Amino acid sequence: MNAFSVGFKTLFYKEILRFWKVATQTIAAPVVTSMLYLLIFGHVLEGQVQMLDGVSYTAFLIPGLVMMSVLQNAFANSSSSLIQSKITGNLVFILLPPLSHWEILSAYVSASIVRGLSVGLGVFVITAWFAHLSFTFPLWIVAFALLGAAILGTMGVIAGIWAEKFDQLAAFQNFLIMPATFLAGVFYSIKKLPPFWLAVSHFNPFFYMIDGFRYGFFGKSDVSPWTSLAIVAVFFVVLAGVSINLLRGGYKLRH
Amino acid sequence: MTAIQIDSVEKSYKGFKALKGVSLTIEQGEFFGLLGPNGAGKTTLISTIAGLIRPDVGSVRIHGHDVVRDFRAARMKLGVVPQELVFDPFFTVRETLRLQSGYFGLKNNDKWIDEVMENLDLTAKADVNMRALSGGMKRRVLVAQALVHKPPVIVLDEPTAGVDVELRQTLWKFISRLNREGHTVVLTTHYLEEAQAMCQRVAMLKTGNVVALDTMSQLLRRVSGSSLVVHLKHGTLPADLRHLVAHDEHDEGASNGNKYTLRVNDYNEVEGILARLRAGGAEIDEMQLQQADLEDIFIQIMEGESHAGAPVR
Numbered sequence: 001m002n003a004f005s006v007g008f009k010t011l012f013y014k015e016i017l018r019f020w021k022v023a024t025q026t027i028a029a030p031v032v033t034s035m036l037y038l039l040i041f042g043h044v045l046e047g048q049v050q051m052l053d054g055v056s057y058t059a060f061l062i063p064g065l066v067m068m069s070v071l072q073n074a075f076a077n078s079s080s081s082l083i084q085s086k087i088t089g090n091l092v093f094i095l096l097p098p099l100s101h102w103e104i105l106s107a108y109v110s111a112s113i114v115r116g117l118s119v120g121l122g123v124f125v126i127t128a129w130f131a132h133l134s135f136t137f138p139l140w141i142v143a144f145a146l147l148g149a150a151i152l153g154t155m156g157v158i159a160g161i162w163a164e165k166f167d168q169l170a171a172f173q174n175f176l177i178m179p180a181t182f183l184a185g186v187f188y189s190i191k192k193l194p195p196f197w198l199a200v201s202h203f204n205p206f207f208y209m210i211d212g213f214r215y216g217f218f219g220k221s222d223v224s225p226w227t228s229l230a231i232v233a234v235f236f237v238v239l240a241g242v243s244i245n246l247l248r249g250g251y252k253l254r255h
Numbered sequence: 256m257t258a259i260q261i262d263s264v265e266k267s268y269k270g271f272k273a274l275k276g277v278s279l280t281i282e283q284g285e286f287f288g289l290l291g292p293n294g295a296g297k298t299t300l301i302s303t304i305a306g307l308i309r310p311d312v313g314s315v316r317i318h319g320h321d322v323v324r325d326f327r328a329a330r331m332k333l334g335v336v337p338q339e340l341v342f343d344p345f346f347t348v349r350e351t352l353r354l355q356s357g358y359f360g361l362k363n364n365d366k367w368i369d370e371v372m373e374n375l376d377l378t379a380k381a382d383v384n385m386r387a388l389s390g391g392m393k394r395r396v397l398v399a400q401a402l403v404h405k406p407p408v409i410v411l412d413e414p415t416a417g418v419d420v421e422l423r424q425t426l427w428k429f430i431s432r433l434n435r436e437g438h439t440v441v442l443t444t445h446y447l448e449e450a451q452a453m454c455q456r457v458a459m460l461k462t463g464n465v466v467a468l469d470t471m472s473q474l475l476r477r478v479s480g481s482s483l484v485v486h487l488k489h490g491t492l493p494a495d496l497r498h499l500v501a502h503d504e505h506d507e508g509a510s511n512g513n514k515y516t517l518r519v520n521d522y523n524e525v526e527g528i529l530a531r532l533r534a535g536g537a538e539i540d541e542m543q544l545q546q547a548d549l550e551d552i553f554i555q556i557m558e559g560e561s562h563a564g565a566p567v568r
Contacts, residue, residue: 007357098358
């Protein structure tokens, strides 16, 4: 058993090392992008709209941007690592050793969490200067950040296994992850939406991640944080189950 | 002890049957050659042994461990050098080997990593990024990666394809040492002289079937003697020697100028042939006696005209 925990630690370390060696691209660039979102949207909309009572728009926006960065970068980490390894052929170094399906999944997802949280922390440190933020329930912040990163890391594993070329992965990212994140209340409260889109938003699991995360800061949310936690947790379990089955069955990995 | 047990393995891709019921037993300590033309199924079979491909029918066991059901134990016993020149561009040689050790559950493996690098002339490149290495150096790293966990069974899929003489010598010296120390080595190669020099036993694959399986010495004995190549300055081959002409020259209608390749089963036959040529008025310009080798038997078997009769299984 000990041998296999070394396997997990090694693959986890390798995945960390992989994104750390290109930190400008994997950490600094998304932090700058989020900063630009804050400057543009915060400047234009500050004082014009109020999403939560007693919370300025810039303060409302910051947790949304932090969580969006966490989610997108967690997804990018596992998905890009897998697709690169598949296309260059070096995935064979992971497939030949006695790594279990759990070790492979948990290593990729754990590294995605680290990358997602690193970028999220970077975004927070830079943007927190622009508004007064409270930390009403810090444990909710941590719980939703961890679960959100884990979910997107797992989705990245699924996308990385499924995609056979960069084009397919880009489609997954641009037509699924990006819209689901943007339409989950990063920039607005879903209560401001017309009834139809308000109802549709409740079917978007990304909404619960961001809403629950924001609740940790302000103690206010569109739905109960417990409801969000339950939905997010079930979503993670389902995705982890799908990933494990793909790895166990060797889908697009072992022919 | 059986190192690799392959039982009735079949594998199809979209209707194309790459392996058609292959069965082989390779004992621990053997240096075993897996030969065949492109598309014969060698890499499919090796990928099945490595667990990269799952057989439709049949099973593969490494040291008694099924490569699908008991994959962890099976993979611990196996080191595979893939045919493709693949590498991870993020890491140095040493990082690559340390990571590979870790995947096999090994911590603090630097002593063996250093020894492997030393034996493959990689020490000077230990801290160089993989991207900066030449093709031959990358191939050495692939070999080193397969050996980091000291596997008792080593599979080399075309390890010397496109590499220079120096690497070949370094590689075979190290692999031979490992084989002498008890490691099983399974080799696929298109360089038949390498297979002849290294392998104790050989299987030949053709269109997904094993068409020959024997020890190297027995295989070579099957070749019908040697060949006498004669280039005539004047005259033609007497009619009573034409039955000795190699089959391919018959097919060409002996149109290869005045050059003939004659089969001889025994060196004593040479004197009689020369006497017949002289008596028939032919004058020899050049003459060469060629010893039969693995390439001859390979060609005979692949053309389906083995002089040894039916393939041995």
